[in-house]
Amino acid sequence: MSTAKGLEGVIATESSISSIIDDQLTYVGYKIDDLAENSSFEEVVYLLWNKQLPNSEELKSFKKELINNMELPKEVLDHLKSYDLATVHPMAALRTAVSLLGLFDSEADEMDQDANVRKAIRLQAKIATIVAAFARIRNGKEPVAPKSNLGYAENFLYMLNAEEPKDLEVEAINKALVLHADHELNASTFTSRVCVATLSDVYSGITAAIGALKGPLHGGANERVMKMLTEIGEVENAIPYIKEKMANKEKIMGMGHRVYRKGDPRAKHLKKMSKELTELTGQSKWYEMSVEIEDYIKNEKGLPANVDFYSASVYHSLGIEHDLFTPIFAMSRFSGWLAHILEQYDNNRLIRPRAEYVGPKNQEYVPVEDR
Numbered sequence: 001m002s003t004a005k006g007l008e009g010v011i012a013t014e015s016s017i018s019s020i021i022d023d024q025l026t027y028v029g030y031k032i033d034d035l036a037e038n039s040s041f042e043e044v045v046y047l048l049w050n051k052q053l054p055n056s057e058e059l060k061s062f063k064k065e066l067i068n069n070m071e072l073p074k075e076v077l078d079h080l081k082s083y084d085l086a087t088v089h090p091m092a093a094l095r096t097a098v099s100l101l102g103l104f105d106s107e108a109d110e111m112d113q114d115a116n117v118r119k120a121i122r123l124q125a126k127i128a129t130i131v132a133a134f135a136r137i138r139n140g141k142e143p144v145a146p147k148s149n150l151g152y153a154e155n156f157l158y159m160l161n162a163e164e165p166k167d168l169e170v171e172a173i174n175k176a177l178v179l180h181a182d183h184e185l186n187a188s189t190f191t192s193r194v195c196v197a198t199l200s201d202v203y204s205g206i207t208a209a210i211g212a213l214k215g216p217l218h219g220g221a222n223e224r225v226m227k228m229l230t231e232i233g234e235v236e237n238a239i240p241y242i243k244e245k246m247a248n249k250e251k252i253m254g255m256g257h258r259v260y261r262k263g264d265p266r267a268k269h270l271k272k273m274s275k276e277l278t279e280l281t282g283q284s285k286w287y288e289m290s291v292e293i294e295d296y297i298k299n300e301k302g303l304p305a306n307v308d309f310y311s312a313s314v315y316h317s318l319g320i321e322h323d324l325f326t327p328i329f330a331m332s333r334f335s336g337w338l339a340h341i342l343e344q345y346d347n348n349r350l351i352r353p354r355a356e357y358v359g360p361k362n363q364e365y366v367p368v369e370d371r
């Protein structure tokens, strides 16, 4: 047996959801650049789940279904109010709230395709509400119900801030959601597939995936990017700070990628948005600092900025609290997880690789009293 540490380069499944070929990302064959420039997040979710773009009627009714399912059961809202939110990370709260939602879903253990699609819609709709409600409750505010005339990105910002967002804010969140929606067999998606391949339920698969996304080597990196930028403080401190981190063999958050070598095709969209939004809000130092870091790491280590790098300054300039960055990633990636879960059920086989045993062999058992 041979091992590939971290399963690097291992093809673990076939999939027709998204592809990364020669550093180009597509969803169901559509280029990410076209989708990022032109589509709403709802269109992308529909595409990932149905393998085709919706026509305007289909899109209208899909949007309606999402909005109609955004409200949370009272028990979940009460639960969010029941613990010390000041000390709880929103990704931990989200992980538990999603698991809890399953207890109030009478179809939670139904395994047929139609029931799973209905659950997918309910979950995709409710995650935005959970993230927004969490943020409001911990700031001593009442949660805000969604508005039926607003789209997904708009409703999220409305539920977060209790005021209808400006067009540019909606555009930024919508684009970020489109760019984060799916990414082949990333760690959290793989986690969800491993979980449901035992024929466990959708809620279990999503709860497991949220846990995997939370880590700093994956979705948790975006929050750490902003922590790093805040520590750096001013543009002129950026390179000395990075040099010191690298001398200590510390990883620079938002840099590097397992699959992309030349560059992450999503980063340029977020970079452009970061420039626009930071300039507009008089905070261009975050963008300038980010560019210095990106260029330095590229020259020194040949590593590209990944999707988490510029999303940090984008969300920051929208006034979003830093620990909500990864939950926003989760809101989007839900769509990809659900697409992969449905695909896994559709052609399932238990996922169970092997480990090469490297521990001691032929040990003599000694009774406990003689050890």
Ligand SMILES: CC(=O)SCCNC(=O)CCNC(=O)[C@H](O)C(C)(C)COP(=O)(O)OP(=O)(O)OC[C@H]1O[C@@H](n2cnc3c(N)ncnc32)[C@H](O)[C@@H]1OP(=O)(O)O
Residues within 6 Å of the ligand: 006, 216, 217, 218, 219, 221, 250, 251, 252, 253, 254, 255, 256, 257, 258, 259, 301, 303, 306, 307, 308
């Ligand atoms: C949405 C996402 O999940 S995108 C990824 C988000 N994660 C991050 O931004 C965290 C920072 N980046 C990393 O830790 C890594 O680049 C990962 C986890 C993304 C990919 O990791 P891997 O493919 O396993 O690469 P690995 O960690 O083995 O690194 C290979 C080499 O590049 C270096 N390297 C990789 N990323 C970085 C980084 N961000 N900063 C400094 N050095 C790095 C490693 O130190 C190693 O160098 P060495 O060969 O001299 O020891």
Ligand SMILES: O=C([O-])CC(=O)C(=O)O
Residues within 6 Å of the ligand: 180, 182, 183, 185, 186, 187, 258, 259, 306, 307
């Ligand atoms: O694919 C990966 O390994 C990580 C990533 O960029 C993502 O999940 O979007």
